[in-house]
Amino acid sequence: MLTDLVQIKRFGEKQRDDNQKFRAWLKRHNFVERRLKAMAQDVEAKIDCTACANCCRVATTPVTERDAENLARFLRVKLAVFLRDYTVETEDEGRVLKRDKNGCIFLEGNLCSVYEARPNTCELFPHLVKGNGSLLSRMWHMPDRAVYCPIVYNTLEEWKVETGFKK
Numbered sequence: 281m282l283t284d285l286v287q288i289k290r291f292g293e294k295q296r297d298d299n300q301k302f303r304a305w306l307k308r309h310n311f312v313e314r315r316l317k318a319m320a321q322d323v324e325a326k327i328d329c330t331a332c333a334n335c336c337r338v339a340t341t342p343v344t345e346r347d348a349e350n351l352a353r354f355l356r357v358k359l360a361v362f363l364r365d366y367t368v369e370t371e372d373e374g375r376v377l378k379r380d381k382n383g384c385i386f387l388e389g390n391l392c393s394v395y396e397a398r399p400n401t402c403e404l405f406p407h408l409v410k411g412n413g414s415l416l417s418r419m420w421h422m423p424d425r426a427v428y429c430p431i432v433y434n435t436l437e438e439w440k441v442e443t444g445f446k447k
């Protein structure tokens with residue numbers, strides 16, 4: 281299992297084309313979604329996210345209205361204050377959590393300081409086992425995520441073998 285983040289970046293970039301082709305290939309072939317999710321779950325169980333936290337460092341975090349309400353309540357501030365102090369509106373992704381040089385504004389060391397009230401997308405990340413929509417619809421993001429997330433990189437490598445993926 282590859283967990284070194286420098287290697288994940290290097291190999292994830294190397295596999296990016298293949299991972300994009302794999303996504304398209306999956307669309308045209310039958311596969312057992314339950315089996316693939318179980319494999320992703322196994323990979324998740326073997327990787328310690330508190331030793332990584334790379335997604336909190338490199339990815340932006342969209343915030344829904346419900347996320348904002350939960351977080352404002354958790355931080356004991358008014359919703360308007362939360363939105364002003366902790367989020368920013370972007371053109372591409374709508375409202376997202378603010379970031380500083382270390383990544384997400386709520387990241388402390390490798391830990392999430394608002395873990396109990398973290399946004400839904402953080403709870404579901406990296407969206408292999410759980411997520412909105414079908415697994416195929418979520419595959420769209422995976423070639424990018426395989427460059428920084430050890431769970432995604434290793435899972436895609438295992439899935440390619442399992443499904444007999446041919447370029």
Ligand code: SF4
Pocket residue numbers: 335336341377384385386387388391392393394395398399402
């Ligand atoms: S809210 Fe917590 S889990 Fe979500 S990106 Fe920020 S630090 Fe990470």
Ligand code: SF4
Pocket residue numbers: 327328329330332333334335336405406428429430431432
């Ligand atoms: S979800 Fe991926 S990138 Fe995020 S902490 Fe876990 S292994 Fe690291």
